Amino acid sequence: MAIKDYIRQRYFPQMWCPGCGHGIILNxxxxxxxxxxxxxxxxxxxxxxxxxxxxxxxxxxxxxHTLHGRALAFAxxxxxxxPELRLIVPMGDGDALAIGGNHFIHAARRNIDIxxxxxxxxxxxxTGGQYSPLSGPGKKATTAPYTxxxxxxxxxxxxxxxxxxxxxxxxxxHVLECIDILKKAIQHKGFSVxxxxxxxxxxxxxxxKEGDAAQMLEVQKNTTxxxxxxxxxxxxxxxxxxxxxxxxxxxxxxxxxxxxQRAMKASQSGKPEEPLVNPLIQQSCVTQ
Amino acid sequence: MARLKLKEHLINRDWCKGCGICVHFCxxxxxxxDSQEKVVAVRPEDCICCKLCELRCPDxxxxxxxxxxxQDDAGKDxxxxxxxxxxxxxxxxxxxxESINTAGR
Amino acid sequence: MTDNINSNSVNDNNGxxxxxxxxxxxxxxxxxxxxxxxCVEGALYAGVDFFAGYPxxxxxxxxxxxxxxxxEKGGKFIQMEDEIASMCAIIGASLTGHKVxxxxxxxGFSLKQEALGYACMAEIPCVIVNVQRGGPSxxxxxxxxxxxxxxxxxxxHGDHAIxxxxxxxxQDVFEVTVDAFNxxxxxRTPVILLFDEVxxxxxxxxxxPEKGELPIVDRLRTSVRKGVDYHPxxxxxxxxxxxxxxxxxxxxxxxxxxxxxxxxxxNNPQVVRELLHHLVDKIENNVHTITRYKEHYLEGAxxxxxxxxxxxxxxxxMAKNRRERGEKVGVLELQSIWxxxxxxxxxxxxxxxxxxxxxxxxxxxxxxxxxxxxxxxxVFLANRIDNKLINPTNIKTLLRIIQGRGV
Numbered sequence: 001m002a003i004k005d006y007i008r009q010r011y012f013p014q015m016w017c018p019g020c021g022h023g024i025i026l027n028x029x030x031x032x033x034x035x036x037x038x039x040x041x042x043x044x045x046x047x048x049x050x051x052x053x054x055x056x057x058x059x060x061x062x063x064x065h066t067l068h069g070r071a072l073a074f075a076x077x078x079x080x081x082x083p084e085l086r087l088i089v090p091m092g093d094g095d096a097l098a099i100g101g102n103h104f105i106h107a108a109r110r111n112i113d114i115x116x117x118x119x120x121x122x123x124x125x126x127t128g129g130q131y132s133p134l135s136g137p138g139k140k141a142t143t144a145p146y147t148x149x150x151x152x153x154x155x156x157x158x159x160x161x162x163x164x165x166x167x168x169x170x171x172x173x174h175v176l177e178c179i180d181i182l183k184k185a186i187q188h189k190g191f192s193v194x195x196x197x198x199x200x201x202x203x204x205x206x207x208x209k210e211g212d213a214a215q216m217l218e219v220q221k222n223t224t225x226x227x228x229x230x231x232x233x234x235x236x237x238x239x240x241x242x243x244x245x246x247x248x249x250x251x252x253x254x255x256x257x258x259x260x261q262r263a264m265k266a267s268q269s270g271k272p273e274e275p276l277v278n279p280l281i282q283q284s285c286v287t288q
Numbered sequence: 289m290a291r292l293k294l295k296e297h298l299i300n301r302d303w304c305k306g307c308g309i310c311v312h313f314c315x316x317x318x319x320x321x322d323s324q325e326k327v328v329a330v331r332p333e334d335c336i337c338c339k340l341c342e343l344r345c346p347d348x349x350x351x352x353x354x355x356x357x358x359q360d361d362a363g364k365d366x367x368x369x370x371x372x373x374x375x376x377x378x379x380x381x382x383x384x385x386e387s388i389n390t391a392g393r
Numbered sequence: 394m395t396d397n398i399n400s401n402s403v404n405d406n407n408g409x410x411x412x413x414x415x416x417x418x419x420x421x422x423x424x425x426x427x428x429x430x431x432c433v434e435g436a437l438y439a440g441v442d443f444f445a446g447y448p449x450x451x452x453x454x455x456x457x458x459x460x461x462x463x464x465e466k467g468g469k470f471i472q473m474e475d476e477i478a479s480m481c482a483i484i485g486a487s488l489t490g491h492k493v494x495x496x497x498x499x500x501g502f503s504l505k506q507e508a509l510g511y512a513c514m515a516e517i518p519c520v521i522v523n524v525q526r527g528g529p530s531x532x533x534x535x536x537x538x539x540x541x542x543x544x545x546x547x548x549x550h551g552d553h554a555i556x557x558x559x560x561x562x563x564q565d566v567f568e569v570t571v572d573a574f575n576x577x578x579x580x581r582t583p584v585i586l587l588f589d590e591v592x593x594x595x596x597x598x599x600x601x602p603e604k605g606e607l608p609i610v611d612r613l614r615t616s617v618r619k620g621v622d623y624h625p626x627x628x629x630x631x632x633x634x635x636x637x638x639x640x641x642x643x644x645x646x647x648x649x650x651x652x653x654x655x656x657x658x659x660n661n662p663q664v665v666r667e668l669l670h671h672l673v674d675k676i677e678n679n680v681h682t683i684t685r686y687k688e689h690y691l692e693g694a695x696x697x698x699x700x701x702x703x704x705x706x707x708x709x710x711m712a713k714n715r716r717e718r719g720e721k722v723g724v725l726e727l728q729s730i731w732x733x734x735x736x737x738x739x740x741x742x743x744x745x746x747x748x749x750x751x752x753x754x755x756x757x758x759x760x761x762x763x764x765x766x767x768x769x770x771x772v773f774l775a776n777r778i779d780n781k782l783i784n785p786t787n788i789k790t791l792l793r794i795i796q797g798r799g800v
Contacts, residue, residue, distance in 0.1 A: 003348060004348070008646075012303050013347055014346075019308070020346050024344055027344070057646055062488075062645070063646045064647045066511065066648075067511055073473065074482065074484060074485040077493075079485075080469050080482070081442075081485070082489040082490075082638075082640050085489070102474050103481075106473070213308065217309060217344075256464075256469065256471075259464050260467055263465045264466075264467065
């Protein structure tokens with residue numbers, strides 16, 4: 001199918017600013033889905049709030065535009081209740097790791113089969129350019145007129161520590177790599193995290209004198225290097241790109257299916273029900 | 289090896305926001321921004337059909353329409369030549385012939 | 394299974410509907426259980442097949458029991474990282490076509506408000522149980538209160554309508570739980586079950602009705618065929634919106650933003666106004682069908698006690714006692730608190746000399762009663778706010794003062 005078969009064309013042109021990296025990520029994602037030949041009815045895209053979150057309105061999948069930071073919690077409900085669906089959850093950096101940080105690490109911990117995409121533009125764009133947990137120190141933002149002092153998360157390290165079974169990083173600039181990684185992430189059974197460095201020329205770029213969209217993409221090109229590459233070896237300050245973790249680990253919905261089987265077997269075998277609460281222990285709570 | 293042959297650059301002027309990403313990264317300087325801040329293909333004859341403009345367009349506004357090459361594996365080569373980062377990766381090789389063809393449809 | 398029946402229950406036969414005391418009851422349909430367990434039984438009867446929750450006293454038994462019972466019938470249980478996530482997860486699961494529930498108490502109920510508003514806006518059927526405890530804040534986890542009445546109504550931001558039900562005994566807990574699921578499906582709305590610590594933890598008899606004895610409302614799904622435009626947010630003539638499950642052939646957008654009939658965000662003033670009217674009207678215009686209440690000794694009553702939840706048990710006991718002494722005291726027990734049954738309350742209280750609202754808060758329902766009766770000055774509050782169950786003597790004391798008889 002053509003890329004345009006995967007979008008809701010009547011809502012285009014999309015609402016992002018000129019040169020926004022989120023559009024490129026949408027572009028890459030659609031190509032990944034296309035190349036995998038996935039059924040549109042089998043995909044649910046869940047997003048939170050922010051510039052990034054608007055992505056779900058543009059795709060012709062089942063789409064769930066939820067609350068700030070909560071996309072993964074909604075997605076967990078969708079996935080567990082209907083495991084045959086594929087869940088793709090694009091999130092902004094503040095969305096995923098500030099307000100949604102807890103949901104993020106717990107979804108990773110469960111290793112539930114969801115593809116989480118962190119569209120990292122290091123800023124809160126929709127509210128006008130405030131610093132995010134991924135801005136890092138020494139950056140300017142509308143809430144950091146004297147520059148930031150907050151350290152940033154390393155999304156890759158965080159995801160690995162939290163238990164994600166597929167962790168990768170790419171950029172909006174490296175489109176082919178990005179498409180490839182997204183394909184692998186979507187196909188991966190378990191919780192997959194793909195951090196994609198994105199650019200916000202309107203807020204981050206202007207505040208931090210990184211130039212226009214094209215120049216910001218040049219920055220992505222020049223400050224990153226592929227895992228295992230000579231360039232990274234020679235200059236460890238470069239941000240590594242590629243697939244950091246790709247392991248087989250028990251997936252949450254599959255594990256729960258085993259619980260269902262066990263529970264059904266036990267109930268059919270007619271074992272006596274254990275009392276839920278010991279009445280003696282509960283006596284103190286009973287009405288006087 | 290036969291390259292993809294350009295038919296036309298299909299540019300959706302309603303969707304294009306003139307951000308200039310495609311112009312900046314075009315290896316052959318085929319594209320320019322016009323007076324209405326929309327992209328136009330000014331030197332289509334130079335186009336090598338790498339399609340990076342199409343892939344990097346945030347607005348899904350460019351389509352590089354190509355004709356089917358004579359040989360099935362022609363497309364792979366033309367894509368891998370243009371993104372330095374993925375040359376050595378598995379990325380390019382896992383992109384199936386079929387998918388490259390359909391991506392350009 | 395114990396033969397012990399609720400000999401110390403203050404409830405009279407008014408508390409149990411006649412259809413539940415038919416002669417054909419099977420022994421294993423009679424249980425002696427906690428209110429929280431009665432709620433679980435009601436939910437299972439109604440067809441719940443997805444529960445997400447987070448442990449919090451005094452509601453935890455609901456999660457514990459469902460973690461055992463749901464997988465037995467092929468349903469799903471998940472303990473999420475917090476109450477926010479639990480509420481979000483059940484909304485997600487509802488969209489795939491399941492009957493969903495979560496349970497919590499005060500602090501957790503506060504956390505759920507954000508996603509509760511989302512469920513109102515996106516019109517997602519779901520049931521939220523709040524087993525009330527002392528508040529504000531962490532308050533008094535193991536003791537009773539009814540302080541969340543107004544939070545259930547206005548806890549989430551913005552204009553909206555909500556349905557909240559309550560019950561004072563386990564048979565009713567069971568039935569209003571079934572009702573909650575039915576109303577959620579009928580009106581595509583979150584429904585709140587406002588129980589309290591006493592009802593939740595108290596043990597008494599429950600007779601589980603046979604299948605078919607209570608009506609069950611199933612999800613109304615669209616009949617629009619594949620390839621034909623389906624408008625997820627275009628109400629039918631009767632105001633209902635047929636749904637399509639995620640994963641089925643209709644792909645649409647769900648959002649917490651104001652949205653058009655496609656579910657796509659819109660800030661068109663007309664779209665905004667019409668949607669808000671729809672969200673409020675679909676419930677407020679149906680107060681008469683949503684209203685649930687019970688009358689105890691209400692005929693010709695000079696003094697009407699309006700109560701609900703565990704405090705209604707004390708009110709009923711007191712009324713019974715007074716009636717036996719020839720005093721015309723009756724109880725109007727509310728089972729639906731929101732939308733507030735204004736017309737019904739006004740009519741029932743029209744001839745009363747005094748109306749005493751019996752509740753365990755600072756007068757949250759009393760204010761509603763004052764607002765709807767003909768003469769607000771005849772409305773009094775008999776309350777208790779020390780996280781102890783209000784007892785008949787507390788009510789009697791106030792009644793004697795009103796009657797001019799002194800304490």
